[in-house]
Amino acid sequence: MSASGHPEYRLRRAVVEDVPAIMELERTTFVTDAWSERSMRSEVTGEHGYYLVAFEPSAPERIDGYAGLLAPRGGGEGDIQTIAVAPHARRRGVGRTLMLALLAEARDRGAREVFLEVRADNPGAQALYRELGFEEIGVRPKYYEPDGVDAVVMRLGDPATAIPTPETTA
């Protein structure tokens, strides 16, 4: 596993032309609380954002995953804004690879801590974040509407600690 891409997948920076394909995955993944296309466009193109898409080299036009970071350079902290992997591509390390790439970018932008929110009823995503070193620091009651589901707030103290050294990625 390398931080630059799963063996079967590649990552690249998302561009505005990717937004329709990202939105397709967004709407099927987050059925009740998907972002609007307008919000996604402003996230993907925002000055302080960093969005990646994952694709198979044999089908580069198909986006099988995306993830985004918000981290103003020199601001000292970052937020994982979103992550989704298409059902057929899950449990193959794509989510972890996307997260590691976002954390590397957060580190490069000077973030000393990274935050995220995750639905309390999403143990799979929580397991991924815990594996990377995120710890639960609080709960925002009924944060996700219209479902009324709590958000678990998680924090990673130093993004560099989650990123494997070259020896461990061989």
Ligand SMILES: CC(C)(COP(=O)(O)OP(=O)(O)OC[C@H]1O[C@@H](n2cnc3c(N)ncnc32)[C@H](O)[C@@H]1OP(=O)(O)O)[C@@H](O)C(=O)NCCC(=O)NCCS
């Ligand atoms: C959460 C999500 C992004 C994970 O993507 P993924 O590519 O399947 O994750 P990975 O294959 O990189 O998983 C890495 C590790 O995370 C943990 N993990 C991931 N999904 C898990 C699940 N459903 N149940 C338990 N552990 C899980 C495991 O430890 C896994 O390692 P393993 O497969 O060797 O056991 C994906 O399931 C998804 O898109 N879910 C729907 C959208 C979503 O919930 N997004 C998060 C919003 S906060």
